[in-house]
Amino acid sequence: MKRGYQDSPSTSLGPPQSRARNNPGGDSQFLEDESMKIFARKVADHYSARTNQTLEEREASPIIHLKKLNNWIKSVLIQLYTRQGDAVLDLACGKGGDLIKWDKAKVGYYVGIDIAEGSIEDCRTRYNGDAAHHMHRKKFTFPARLMSGDCYEVTLDRVLAEDAPFDVCSCQFALHYSWSTKARARRALANVSALLRPGGTFIGTMPDANVIIKKLREAEGLAFGNSVYSIHFDEEFSEKKFKSSSPFDIKYKFHLEDAVDCPEWIVPFHVFKSLAEEYDLELVFVKNFHEFVHEYMKKPVFVELMCRLGALGDGNQDRSTLSPDEWEAAYLYLAYVLRKRGQPDRTEINGKRDRGLMHISKEDIMYVR
Numbered sequence: 001m002k003r004g005y006q007d008s009p010s011t012s013l014g015p016p017q018s019r020a021r022n023n024p025g026g027d028s029q030f031l032e033d034e035s036m037k038i039f040a041r042k043v044a045d046h047y048s049a050r051t052n053q054t055l056e057e058r059e060a061s062p063i064i065h066l067k068k069l070n071n072w073i074k075s076v077l078i079q080l081y082t083r084q085g086d087a088v089l090d091l092a093c094g095k096g097g098d099l100i101k102w103d104k105a106k107v108g109y110y111v112g113i114d115i116a117e118g119s120i121e122d123c124r125t126r127y128n129g130d131a132a133h134h135m136h137r138k139k140f141t142f143p144a145r146l147m148s149g150d151c152y153e154v155t156l157d158r159v160l161a162e163d164a165p166f167d168v169c170s171c172q173f174a175l176h177y178s179w180s181t182k183a184r185a186r187r188a189l190a191n192v193s194a195l196l197r198p199g200g201t202f203i204g205t206m207p208d209a210n211v212i213i214k215k216l217r218e219a220e221g222l223a224f225g226n227s228v229y230s231i232h233f234d235e236e237f238s239e240k241k242f243k244s245s246s247p248f249d250i251k252y253k254f255h256l257e258d259a260v261d262c263p264e265w266i267v268p269f270h271v272f273k274s275l276a277e278e279y280d281l282e283l284v285f286v287k288n289f290h291e292f293v294h295e296y297m298k299k300p301v302f303v304e305l306m307c308r309l310g311a312l313g314d315g316n317q318d319r320s321t322l323s324p325d326e327w328e329a330a331y332l333y334l335a336y337v338l339r340k341r342g343q344p345d346r347t348e349i350n351g352k353r354d355r356g357l358m359h360i361s362k363e364d365i366m367y368v369r
Contacts, residue, residue: 061258063228066326068311073205073289073335074098074172075305076296078105081201081337086167089113089160089195091151091188092174096123103140109356111163113147113156113368120148124360143356149368152178152187157194159368162355165197171204173333179265182248185275193279198342202281208288208334209266212252216240226325228257229332247271256329269334276338284337289330 061067078101082088085108090098093112102110114120124146129139145163157164169192178188192202215224216233217240223232232253242250250266273283287295296302306312312321322330357364 063257063259063326063329065311065320065322066228066329067259068309069289069293069322069326069330070173070205070333071097071101072302072306072309072311073292075101075104075309076292076302077203077205077335077337078102078170079305081203082107082168084108087111087163087165089166089169091169091171091192092177093123093146094119094172094174096126098170098172099123099127099140103142107142107168109163110142110144111147111160111166111356112144113149113151115148115150117148117367120146120365121362124362124365128359139358143358144360145356145366146360146364147366147368149366151191152184154191154368155187156191156368159366160195164195165200166195167197167200169196169200169202171202171206173205175204176206176265176267179267180249180251185248185272189276189279189281193281193340196281196340197345198340199344200340201284202338202340203336205289205333205335206267207254207264207332209268211288211332212266213240213242225255226328228323228325229329230255231332242266242268244268269336280341281338282341284339286334286336289333289335290327292335293330 078098082102082105084106086105087109088102088107088111090102090110090112093114094116096112099110112120112123114123127140127144127146147159149159171188171192175188178184196202212231216222216231216237218224222235222238222240223230225231234251237250247268248265251263252266253262254264255261269286273286276283297306310320
């Protein structure tokens with residue numbers, strides 16, 4: 001499986017210190033069998049079952065600094081590619097963990113969608129300010145809509161016709177769940193392209209296939225990991241070879257302490273880039289998390305943000321930082337930015353936000369099937 005970009009910095013360094021074709025091939029490209037829908041439901045049930053942690057529980061997590069690092073990376077992406085007043089589509093928004101980031105970016109409108117009904121309910125509670133760990137937070141400044149549905153199966157441009165176009169689409173730690181079939185991968189990218197305005201930006205994070213396959217080939221068997229994560233491939237991949245003609249449904253079992261325990265899929269980045277181009281989405285950059293940290297920690301504004309979030313301590317009394325095992329786990333991921341072809345046009349953006357609400361009831365959540 002060929003590489004889509006250059007190798008990332010070595011893990012031995014250790015943790016750092018303080019054209020429009022919206023439906024090429026027709027709808028036949030989006031047909032899939034029931035087994036993959038069952039897998040999608042299992043993933044949804046896994047995330048729905050996860051409970052919101054108290055602040056004390058979160059700080060006691062064995063991967064607390066990795067979580068803070070992930071939040072820093074997402075915050076940097078949002079700060080770099082979001083402008084005040086932007087309309088945002090958050091695919092696989094989960095429990096709304098990025099709502100505060102969007103608020104700090106002063107976005108003008110937000111739509112979140114997730115397959116897990118339990119997560120969307122938690123997101124609703126968080127947006128309304130009713131979550132126990134957010135009881136003292138002021139209200140969010142942007143109107144929002146929340147939806148529950150599989151954004152890798154549903155045709156979202158019909159559902160969100162009155163809300164589009166969006167300036168920014170975000171998909172954090174979730175796009176790889178679409179890679180179980182070519183149909184789902186195409187649907188995901190078709191939805192992004194159809195809903196972004198020309199010149200709009202698609203930002204996200206996902207596992208780094210180059211790193212995962214490299215580690216698999218270096219391992220004695222079909223499993224590898226450390227104290228905070230483990231990855232296991234089935235016997236069908238015993239030769240550790242992957243055909244370039246079959247870049248979908250390369251499944252592995254992923255476990256991350258206090259976070260993830262479900263099947264995931266390899267996303268060969270060169271295939272992702274090529275497929276995205278079919279939907280008028282051009283690559284701006286892709287960086288492994290290690291490379292991302294080393295590059296943006298050169299900028300004082302992001303160093304200050306890192307200190308506030310505490311992934312590497314606060315630079316003063318707090319000297320705590322990522323453990324070597326957390327830093328190795330961070331090496332499993334990459335960040336990407338794509339831009340939709342065409343000349344930017346923001347003339348349509350401000351007039352279509354009357355569907356958003358400043359307080360969302362259970363009845364306001366749209367369920368899309």
